[in-house]
Amino acid sequence: MESDNKQPCQTALYEEEETLARLTKTANFQGASGINQQSLNFRKDQMCDSPAERILKQLHNKQLLIVNPKRxxxxxxxxxYHAEFAGPGSAVGVSLDTDCQKILPVGNLDLISPESADDRQRAYLIRRQWVRLTLQITENPEPIGRAQKIIEQFEGFFDSATIAKLPDEAFSLLVGVLPHTVAKVRGKR
Incomplete structure (x- = not known):
């Protein structure tokens, strides 16, 4: 049902875009009376950001989002100094990711807002499971073994076209190896 879903990276952003459209329409109709023009300009600047930049801002603002568990x-x-992977069903944001410097969507990323306390709790537990999986991989003392295992894990979950788009650096930061070790495992050297 992926084709039925909305554009990637946008489910949690629609509300913000609708608010901006409503404010812009009101400002144009009423001559911006009652609306702080600087605030409106700031929101317009936000709309020019890439989806990745908007998501990063949401994470820094401690917004709780969930990686769509149905995709x-x-x-x-x-x-x-490292990277973390949050797979389907994982919570992202809040205090977990305020130190996030950059994001890399994997697959057709769709972030949703939790609808209940149970959704939030489940998302935190799933995020912890993804962290534990990565921890198990990093316990291997051999860098080649860690690189092979993280790539195998991704191959078991994503198609080869998606994995090919991921840079060696992403895998290397997930399991604490050098990018050239990942390149060697992937057969690039």
Whole structure:
């Protein structure tokens, strides 16, 4: 049902875009009376951001989002010295990802807002499971073994075209190896 879903990276952003459209329409109709023009300009600047930049801003604003559990998608969250993968059903945002410096969507990323406390709790548990899976891989003392295992995990979940788009650096930061080790495992050297 992926073709039935909305554009990637946008489910949680629609509300913001609708608010901006309503404010812009009101400002044009009423001559911006009652609306702070600087605030309106700031929102217009936000709309010019790429989807990845908008998601990063949402993470920095501690907004809780969930990687759509009904799709094969995920997000690699680049932190200062490592990266984390949040797969389907995982919580992202809140205090978990305020230190996120960059994101990399995997697959046709779709972030949704939780509808209940149970949704939030389930999303936190799923995020913890993804972290534990990565931790198990990093416990291998051999860099080649870690690189092989993380690639195997992604191959078991995503198609080869999606994996081919992911840079060696992303895999290397997930399991603590050098990018050329990942390139070697992928057969690029």
């Amino acid at each position: 094969r998608n995920g997000i690699i969250l680049y932190k200062r």
